[in-house]
Amino acid sequence: MAKRVEATGVTAYYGSFKAIDNINLRVEPKTVTALIGPSGCGKSTFLRSINRMHEVLPGARVEGSLTVDDENIYDKDVDVTAVRRMIGMVFQRPNPFPTMSIFDNVVAGLKLNGVRRKSVLQDAAEKALRSANLWDEVKDRLGKPGAGLSGGQQQRLCIARTIAVEPQVVLMDEPCSALDPISTLAIEDLMFKLKDKYTIIIVTHNMQQAARVSDRTAFFSIERTGDPGRLIEHDSTQKIFSNPSQKKTEDYITGRFG
Amino acid sequence: MADRHSRSADVSTGGPGVTSSHARPAGATASTGVLDGQPGGNAPVPPDFRINGGGLGGGGSLPRRKGFGAESMFRGLTLAAGTMVLVIIVAITVFLIAKAVPALRADDANFLTETDWFANDSPPRFGIAALAFGTVVSAVIALVVAVPIALGIALYLSHYAHQRIATTLGFLIDLLAAVPSVVFGLWGVIVFVEPVRDFSVWLNKYFSWIPLFGGDGPFGRSLMLGGLVLAIMVLPIITSLSREVFMQTPTANEEAALALGSTKWEMIRTAVLPYGRPGVIASVMLGLGRALGETIALAMTLGFINEISPNIIKNGGNTIAANIANGFGEAGEIGRGALIASGLVLFTITLVVNMIARAIIYRRREFTESAA
Ligand SMILES: Nc1ncnc2c1ncn2[C@@H]1O[C@H](COP(=O)(O)OP(=O)(O)OP(=O)(O)O)[C@@H](O)[C@H]1O
Ligand SMILES: [Mg+2]
Numbered sequence: 001m002a003k004r005v006e007a008t009g010v011t012a013y014y015g016s017f018k019a020i021d022n023i024n025l026r027v028e029p030k031t032v033t034a035l036i037g038p039s040g041c042g043k044s045t046f047l048r049s050i051n052r053m054h055e056v057l058p059g060a061r062v063e064g065s066l067t068v069d070d071e072n073i074y075d076k077d078v079d080v081t082a083v084r085r086m087i088g089m090v091f092q093r094p095n096p097f098p099t100m101s102i103f104d105n106v107v108a109g110l111k112l113n114g115v116r117r118k119s120v121l122q123d124a125a126e127k128a129l130r131s132a133n134l135w136d137e138v139k140d141r142l143g144k145p146g147a148g149l150s151g152g153q154q155q156r157l158c159i160a161r162t163i164a165v166e167p168q169v170v171l172m173d174e175p176c177s178a179l180d181p182i183s184t185l186a187i188e189d190l191m192f193k194l195k196d197k198y199t200i201i202i203v204t205h206n207m208q209q210a211a212r213v214s215d216r217t218a219f220f221s222i223e224r225t226g227d228p229g230r231l232i233e234h235d236s237t238q239k240i241f242s243n244p245s246q247k248k249t250e251d252y253i254t255g256r257f258g
Numbered sequence: 259m260a261d262r263h264s265r266s267a268d269v270s271t272g273g274p275g276v277t278s279s280h281a282r283p284a285g286a287t288a289s290t291g292v293l294d295g296q297p298g299g300n301a302p303v304p305p306d307f308r309i310n311g312g313g314l315g316g317g318g319s320l321p322r323r324k325g326f327g328a329e330s331m332f333r334g335l336t337l338a339a340g341t342m343v344l345v346i347i348v349a350i351t352v353f354l355i356a357k358a359v360p361a362l363r364a365d366d367a368n369f370l371t372e373t374d375w376f377a378n379d380s381p382p383r384f385g386i387a388a389l390a391f392g393t394v395v396s397a398v399i400a401l402v403v404a405v406p407i408a409l410g411i412a413l414y415l416s417h418y419a420h421q422r423i424a425t426t427l428g429f430l431i432d433l434l435a436a437v438p439s440v441v442f443g444l445w446g447v448i449v450f451v452e453p454v455r456d457f458s459v460w461l462n463k464y465f466s467w468i469p470l471f472g473g474d475g476p477f478g479r480s481l482m483l484g485g486l487v488l489a490i491m492v493l494p495i496i497t498s499l500s501r502e503v504f505m506q507t508p509t510a511n512e513e514a515a516l517a518l519g520s521t522k523w524e525m526i527r528t529a530v531l532p533y534g535r536p537g538v539i540a541s542v543m544l545g546l547g548r549a550l551g552e553t554i555a556l557a558m559t560l561g562f563i564n565e566i567s568p569n570i571i572k573n574g575g576n577t578i579a580a581n582i583a584n585g586f587g588e589a590g591e592i593g594r595g596a597l598i599a600s601g602l603v604l605f606t607i608t609l610v611v612n613m614i615a616r617a618i619i620y621r622r623r624e625f626t627e628s629a630a
Contacts, residue, residue, distance in 0.1 A: 053513065053516065056513065081520065091510060091517075093510060095508070095511055095513070096514075097532070098533065108528060109519065112518055112520045158514070161514075165519070
């Protein structure tokens with residue numbers, strides 16, 4: 001159910017602008033890895049290159065290799081949709097499909113995969129919503145629009161939608177940045193739970209959050225604006241937050257950055 | 259309270275700092291504090307307070323409400339404009355009904371079921387049935403042909419075509435919308451009628467067992483010709499509006515679908531089409547309105563036989579609007595009243611169609627509203 005992700009020499013461009021340069025990072029199965037670093041250092045760019053969402057933008061491209069259990073997802077004959085099914089993504093702002101009910105939102109991915117049987121969909125929806133800690137709050141109004149939920153509920157709905165297709169890896173780009181502390185805690189709890197089954201990579205600006213939820217932390221940074229982002233240090237979260245080996249990392253986590 | 263008051267007094271009682279910031283061009287005021295090298299100017303005033311306040315926040319006592327100012331004048335103006343529209347509509351309606359009723363009284367046939375239109379005979383015999391039928395059928399043909407093509411082009415322009423192609427093609431389609439309908443009529447009856455006739459003959463040869471394509475000619479100046487010309491006329495409306503709403507689909511939703519592993523077409527079905535649905539319905543309704551009310555293009559292309567027949571390829575067909583255009587010149591008093599009555603029926607048809615469209619949009623309001 002969970003796979004190892006390994007980036008080797010990943011470099012990503014927006015047109016001619018190089019946003020990240022030569023990222024080498026290995027993420028073990030069933031762990032949570034936090035990506036931290038100052039704004040604009042390419043965390044989102046790197047995250048989006050892991051499920052090939054980067055190339056969706058016009059002119060954007062990725063070089064290097066990214067393997068998931070030794071399969072290079074950037075191989076020419078790999079089906080992009082299969083990659084994205086295997087590597088789910090939760091976005092910074094909750095983005096449920098506005099025209100769909102809660103239920104239809106959760107099973108959207110399954111329907112895209114051709115699952116039609118009502119009973120299968122119902123079971124899958126309940127399971128995903130339970131894993132996302134949302135079931136009790138919405139079980140009586142599954143037919144209501146997904147966009148009518150609170151922000152935190154919407155984000156958990158998006159998580160449910162992502163895990164309903166049972167991916168191997170779950171990517172989260174600042175999933176709590178639009179949420180209140182209670183919803184944030186709910187989602188952090190959720191990450192603990194999901195770790196049993198999935199490999200999780202999360203971008204966060206919240207140091208406490210990184211320290212709380214992640215096993216390993218990767219620190220990205222840029223020299224100056226216009227330079228590409230680089231991976232400065234990658235180690236166990238404990239080490240990064242107590243005794244980082246790079247001066248830059250220490251400056252950043254102690255707030256002396258910039 | 260006291261604190262706030264002293265602050266605003268600082269700002270607006272006109273100390274030298276304030277006057278100097280007034281003297282600067284608008285763009286420069288934001289950075290006054292920084293440029294002056296005296297952060298915040300007057301110490302207790304946060305810089306942004308000065309930007310927004312700039313003295314407008316008011317110190318001293320509150321000014322009295324103005325009895326007559328731009329505000330109340332504007333309100334009066336809009337009220338007058340709104341009322342005027344209402345008055346004009348009521349006046350037109352009253353006038354039309356007043357003209358139509360005597361003609362309907364004089365009608366020797368049942369206005370609703372009679373197919374012929376001999377309003378100038380004595381006694382006058384006329385009915386709306388065949389005209390209403392032709393109006394609806396030609397509009398339906400137009401939509402059946404135009405909507406799929408228009409949506410296809412709109413999707414192509416919004417999600418598939420390269421920027422430059424999309425701009426050029428979009429421009430050409432908008433150009434199509436600018437062609438006057440009389441030109442479409444001329445083109446339809448002189449040029450387009452030939453291929454349509456050939457096509458009708460072919461349809462008749464192989465599909466005459468379908469009532470739509472039966473009969474034994476002559477073919478050509480038929481409801482199908484009229485409907486196809488209408489289709490070309492409504493195509494640009496539906497295309498450009500649908501393209502607009504498709505392009506407004508939030509990127510977040512498109513990416514959500516893609517991240518679930520959908521292909522481009524699946525993404526369009528999951529995110530773009532449902533999001534654009536109300537807009538598409540609205541654009542189709544606008545197109546339908548145009549098709550129902552189109553006058554001159556149909557007056558030139560149709561074969562003018564008032565009958566209700568399922569056959570859409572043989573010469574004939576007539577619509578309410580075309581009948582008015584063709585008949586108004588030589589109509590007498592009763593004839594005019596009869597045409598006005600038919601116009602009221604057209605108005606009713608359009609109204610009903612619009613109400614149905616609204617009902618469709620309204621039914622999913624819970625979803626579309628939270629989408630906005
Ligand atoms: N769509 C885009 N087109 C062009 N450049 C982009 C685009 N998105 C991001 N960039 C640039 O790429 C660089 C990395 O951006 P990215 O969004 O990955 O940063 P980030 O680390 O996620 O920042 P944040 O913490 O603010 O989310 C930035 O310099 C940014 O300006
Ligand atoms: Mg980001």
